Amino acid sequence: MKQPPRSHPLWLAFVLHRVSGLALALFLPAHFWLLSQAITAPARLDGFLAFAENPLVKIAEFGLVFLLAVHMFGGLRLMALEFLPWSDRQKTLAAGAVGAALFLSGTFFLRAI
Amino acid sequence: MTRTPEMLHVTVQRGTAQDTRKQRFDVPARENQTVLDVVSWIQQEADPTLSYRFACRVGMCGSCAMMVNGVPRWTCRTHVSRVASDGRLDIAPLRNLPVIKDLATDMDPFFDKWVAAEARHHPTRGRLEEFDPIKPDAPDRAEANLGIECINCGICYAACDTVAGNPDYLGPAALQRAWTLLNDSRDADRPGILAAVSGKGGCHNCHSMGSCAQYCPNGLNPMRAIAGLKRETVRAALRGKRDA
Numbered sequence: 109m110k111q112p113p114r115s116h117p118l119w120l121a122f123v124l125h126r127v128s129g130l131a132l133a134l135f136l137p138a139h140f141w142l143l144s145q146a147i148t149a150p151a152r153l154d155g156f157l158a159f160a161e162n163p164l165v166k167i168a169e170f171g172l173v174f175l176l177a178v179h180m181f182g183g184l185r186l187m188a189l190e191f192l193p194w195s196d197r198q199k200t201l202a203a204g205a206v207g208a209a210l211f212l213s214g215t216f217f218l219r220a221i
Numbered sequence: 222m223t224r225t226p227e228m229l230h231v232t233v234q235r236g237t238a239q240d241t242r243k244q245r246f247d248v249p250a251r252e253n254q255t256v257l258d259v260v261s262w263i264q265q266e267a268d269p270t271l272s273y274r275f276a277c278r279v280g281m282c283g284s285c286a287m288m289v290n291g292v293p294r295w296t297c298r299t300h301v302s303r304v305a306s307d308g309r310l311d312i313a314p315l316r317n318l319p320v321i322k323d324l325a326t327d328m329d330p331f332f333d334k335w336v337a338a339e340a341r342h343h344p345t346r347g348r349l350e351e352f353d354p355i356k357p358d359a360p361d362r363a364e365a366n367l368g369i370e371c372i373n374c375g376i377c378y379a380a381c382d383t384v385a386g387n388p389d390y391l392g393p394a395a396l397q398r399a400w401t402l403l404n405d406s407r408d409a410d411r412p413g414i415l416a417a418v419s420g421k422g423g424c425h426n427c428h429s430m431g432s433c434a435q436y437c438p439n440g441l442n443p444m445r446a447i448a449g450l451k452r453e454t455v456r457a458a459l460r461g462k463r464d465a
Binding site: 116119186191194196 | 382428429430431432435444445448449451452455
């Protein structure tokens with residue numbers, strides 16, 4: 109059956125929260141494995157850190173910081189929705205979460221390049 | 222202003238859940254015409270075997286909701302000109318409910334969940350006693366008032382992706398009704414309501430996607446009611462732990 113259009117802001121906020129959470133869950137094991145190389149294989153870690161200076165990696169890191177920030181701010185919005193008195197400004201808050209995440213990841217990117 | 226086309230090209234889902242097919246009808250277009258008018262024209266002029274449901278035609282009874290071009294709508298108050306820009310309409314029975322035949326869905330699961338959510342009045346007084354006075358401006362009354370205009374049309378239930386993914390989920394309408402009763406000083410079973418809405422399929426399944434509020438034809442916000450239930454169930458659980 110044809111599904112109802114879901115182009116409304118809060119549904120998109122829901123998807124963004126789930127997708128960012130999933131992407132972070134996939135990223136974290138790789139992140140911890142790389143950190144463990146500091147103890148087990150420092151040369152390999154140094155090799156990767158040199159590779160991470162590549163501009164393309166910086167762009168990927170910008171995406172990563174955005175996902176992390178948008179998941180955190182989106183999660184704060186959901187916790188406020190569920191535990192604080194109701195606010196009718198949910199769409200504004202969701203947009204604010206994306207804006208704050210873009211600001212944070214943008215700042216990170218400008219400092220990284 | 223765009224010229225009204227002479228004919229509307231209408232696709233209607235026909236048959237039962239076991240045998241579903243699409244049927245095409247050409248319906249004369251009128252300047253003022255609701256989607257329910259179109260369905261009624263088909264039944265009266267083209268195919269009398271078409272099954273559908275309606276009663277009041279003025280947006281009060283909640284029986285004529287259908288999927289119109291993929292969107293759940295109350296068809297009696299949906300003007301064709303607002304939903305079919307190119308003269309095409311796709312009409313199907315409400316999503317998330319079993320089809321009886323054609324456009325008529327079985328509403329039993331929807332209303333069974335109202336009962337499962339304890340979304341029914343539990344009186345504090347009998348008929349021989351005095352009325353319990355209600356102050357219209359009391360905060361709990363004001364909160365209950367926000368949800369009591371629900372006409373049980375099932376549009377929020379059809380719009381909800383959590384219902385689609387979890388058949389046990391009580392759904393926005395039943396939970397909103399439970400919330401209005403929880404805020405009603407005349408309701409005697411607050412703990413019973415909280416227990417019913419916090420169990421399997423209860424309010425904590427809601428992902429706050431907001432499609433219920435987006436598509437509610439009466440402009441209600443079941444997501445707000447469900448957030449209130451989440452808050453109250455957590456508060457009750459913490460209180461229970463403290464008292465234990």
